[in-house]
Amino acid sequence: MTETAESNMGLSDNSTKNIFNPTDGAFLKVWNSMLESIAPLLLALIAGGLLLLVLGRNPVTFYGNIIKSGLLNKHGLQDTIIRMAPLLLMAAGLIVAFQASIWNIGGDGQFLLAAALTAGFGPMFMPVLPMWACFVTLFLIGMVAGALSTIVPAILKAKYEINEIISSLMMSFIGINFANLLIKGPFRSTKTLVPQTDVVPFTKLLPSIPLTRIHIGIFIALIFILVVYYVMKNTSLGLKLALLGQNPRAALHAGLNNQRLIIGAFMVSGAFMGLAGTVEILGVWGYMRADWNPNFGLPLFALVFLARLNALATIPLVGFYAVLSIGGHSAARVADLPDDFILIIVGLVLLFMALTEYIQEYRAGKSGKLLNFFRSLKGIKTNE
Amino acid sequence: MMNEQKVEDQGASRNDDSSTAMIPAVELINITKSFPGVLANDNISLSVWSGEVHCLLGENGAGKSTLMQVLSGMYQPDSGMIRVNGREVRINSPGEALELGMGMVYQHPTLVPVFSVIENLLLGSQKGITLDRQGALNRFEEYASLLGVEIDPESLVGSLALGQQQQVEIIKALWKGSSVLILDEPTSMLTPQGIEELKEVVAQLKKSGLAIIFISHKLQETLDMGDRISVLRRGKLAGSIEPAVFSSTANSEIQSMIIEMMFGEETDIAESVIKVERQTTGRSRESDLPEQPVLELKNVTVKGKLDEVGVKGASFSLRAGEVLGVAGVDGNGQRELAEAIAGQRRITAGDILLNGVVVSDVSIANRQHMGLRYITDDRLGEGICASLSVSKNMLLKRIGQRPFWNWGRTNEATIRKTAEGLVKEYDVRPPDVDIRCGGLSGGNIQKVLLARELLFDPKIAVYSKPTHGLDFKTTVIVREKIKSLAREKGVAGLLISTDLDEIFDLSDRIAVMYQGQIAGIVENQEGIEKKVGELMVGGT
Ligand SMILES: Nc1ncnc2c1ncn2[C@@H]1O[C@H](COP(=O)(O)OP(=O)(O)O)[C@@H](O)[C@H]1O
Ligand SMILES: [Mg+2]
Helix, strand or coil: CHHHHHHHCCCHHHHHHCCCCCCCCHHHHHHHHHHHHHHHHHHHHHHHHHHHHHCCCCHHHHHHHHHHHHHHCHHHHHHHHHHHHHHHHHHHHHHHHHHCCCCCCCHHHHHHHHHHHHHHHHHHHCCCCCHHHHHHHHHHHHHHHHHHCCHHHHHHHHHHCCCHHHHHHHHHHHHHHHHHHHHHCCCCCCCCCCCECCCCCHHHCCCECCCCCCECHHHHHHHHHHHHHHHHHHEHHHHHHHHHHHCHHHHHHCCCCHHHHHHHHHHHHHHHHHHHHHHHHHHHHCCCECCCCCCCHHHHHHHHHHCCCCHHHHHHHHHHHHHHHHHHHHHHHHCCCCCCHHHHHHHHHHHHHHHHHHHHHHHHCCCCHHHHHHHHHHCCCCCC | CHHHCCHHHHHHHHCCHHHHCCCCCEEEEEEEEEECCEEEEEEEEEEECCCEEEEEECCCCCCHHHHHHHHCCCCCCCEEEEEECCEEECCCCHHHHHHCCEEEECCCCCCCCCCEHHHHHHHHHCCCCCCCHHHHHHHHHHHHHHHCCCCCCCCEHHHCCHHHHHHHHHHHHHCCCCCEEEECCCCCCCCHHHHHHHHHHHHHHHHCCCEEEEEECCHHHHHHHCCEEEEEECCEEEEEECHHHHHHCCHHHHHHHHHHHHHCCCHHHHHHHHCCCCCCCCCCHHHHCCCCEEEEEEEEEECCCCCCCCEEEEEEEEECCCEEEEECCCCCCHHHHHHHHHCCCCCCEEEEEECCEECCCCCHHHHHHCCEEEECCCHHHHHCCCCCEHHHHHCHHHCCCCCCEECCEECHHHHHHHHHHHHHHCCCCCCCCCCEHHHCCHHHHHHHHHHHHHCCCCCEEEEECCCCCCCHHHHHHHHHHHHHHHHHHCCEEEEECCCHHHHHHHCCEEEEEECCEEEEEEECCCCCHHHHHHHHCCCC
């Protein structure tokens, strides 16, 4: 639901309905919401640039290198697109949850658990099952694993109104460690010294676009992004989730089954995270090492909020982030900076987003979703 | 020190004619105050004299509370001047207002219920570290005898009746030796008996020489109490009645003058709100009504949360075409009752029957399908979803149902068409179904709720404070709707309200709730007011 997501953020609709700012019109509205998504990005890049200057690096060279090796270089571009597949699937998962104001913080745990099961069962199934059956089974296993690892926070929230931020984070730690336990235990390969699973041979990974390394995961992801977009915008389920997310008491009053909706949305969100894990293993790696954790989840928060929970809008933003992280990897090496420097920029994006939203909120006298989220972390309720 | 001053001393100085008679105790001169998007007070001038009750009349949202909050230092005016005893002052905070002798009793209670009366009074007034409890008790007795009331200063505020709590609020406002007392809609929470007591207290205080500002949106009250009446309308001073005019003109004539001021051209609306016309008169309702009740409660018990009283063994039945009023002081279990009937709350004992079918375990949605409608009083909290459009809010209780959704797919055109029809039928303004519902005014939100609930063949409607906080015009529309639905469409109405005029106007029978129980059910007939008032405070 683009329109509700926007108004809930307290942004575009307000500036146009404000009596002190009587300008109206679709163009202005689109321009406003674009500005609100792009401004924090630009500010973060500028602040990151200043930081680079302080560290004695040339920001123009650094950003130039990012674009060169993440977008303009043939290998980099392929890596970027490959990276987008799990990111988009996880973004879809976040949107489903956030739309209902469910703060699924445990995406990484759900992702890793599914990845570990895929990497563990994959090499066992490949010799005995036809390839397509193998893929379907593994996708299902990944999705079910992701969904099931949300069930504790989901039920706690639905039945006992226990805050899911803490409980899903705890479940994430459990998921991460349980994945490691599986890899070091039952799934451990006997062929290697370092703890890891057996390897699915390259020929049996997800098929790729001819002449490239880009596996079909990106199409799976795009299809699900479209589905999520359509469901949120054009179906009763989307409206139910929006209503639940924006005024749970009104949802109850209207006769919705809030408990079922919460558990359902939470599990679907987890299923998307799990699917992302399966796709990443079957598309890129073929195996999983112990302690492997790409930490995809957290930076996605920023992107999904920047997209105002609009699934389509996450595509360019995830693309941007993929360029940043693929290109940033080598740019950081060239500049002799730690790999995590890119995470600083993501952190800055979040910060500036909160700041722009705060300014908007101040101007409009209304609360945005992101700020409510931060406040709920501190235990301060603002809506109601 | 202020606290030391004796009440009598002030009384004496106030009555000193030569110094006060010529100069008003308070003058508001050209006060303007705006909020974002609203001009709440537009160039208002008022004078208040000692020994006089100045009634400030105007409908909800006219700007009465805002004006008084300017006077009591809560708000700073955008422009204008305030004079106290002829001297120009700036009032920067409620504390300063109190120092200047301005005592304010707010529309909403401000006392701490778990503290005793005397502790509450000491709370706001103590300057030093030590509590002068005995001095305070003496002082309390002086005020109590001045007001002519009897309250034990050691009892907990929470255990007092609302009328008594208000008397304590008045004593608190006078505690520092105020010479001006501002009462903001003091009768809105009181029983008929409480209102009578309040009138006596006000008369006492007037005699002692206080200047009293009495705010109300009820015409009759101001006619009874006022020496001078000023009418606010949409932020402007619409007119005043001077004491000389007041005493030399017939009441009925004054009444029509005031109605003219309050409503301008729309005076016809006013008549119907002001006159309480009994629904039962001229109709032999009994014989019209079918035997079988559409709604029946048998010993329904609901456990209240935290500070709620819950419902304790409520039993009554409601037949098609009948309106049962539920009177009672707010917080005596009315909301719990309404939510239990709607299915939003579990009942712990007893049975609820719709059309003879036990529905105690039936879901909210299924009760809606059975023709039950609940018009909630928490319009913003649960009634609407503020961020969704008006059209979506109109169909909030039908999400997923045909013809608005086909196999889950939103049928935008049908939703729009239906919503536009309802917006037109109920005169929702602005007539735009695409705007955020939260942007509508209270009255228009109520119209959206009514339109939504009464769409498609309702059988039983639970109206929870249906006109609370609404402007006169919407009030009339809503009351007419409740009446016509019952009479013409046979919709049974359960009318929960704290507005007794409304209860007497619309009900066939009246149930009174007290402490979670149905204290009694009476036929709505001439002279029943006293009985209802007694039941409301636990009498028999
Ligand atoms: N703190 C506030 N912020 C914004 N608007 C307000 C505020 N207080 C009152 N208003 C608006 O000012 C107008 C007058 O309100 P109020 O003085 O409370 O009316 P009354 O007491 O006569 O019912 C209303 O339209 C109300 O919505
Ligand atoms: Mg008021």
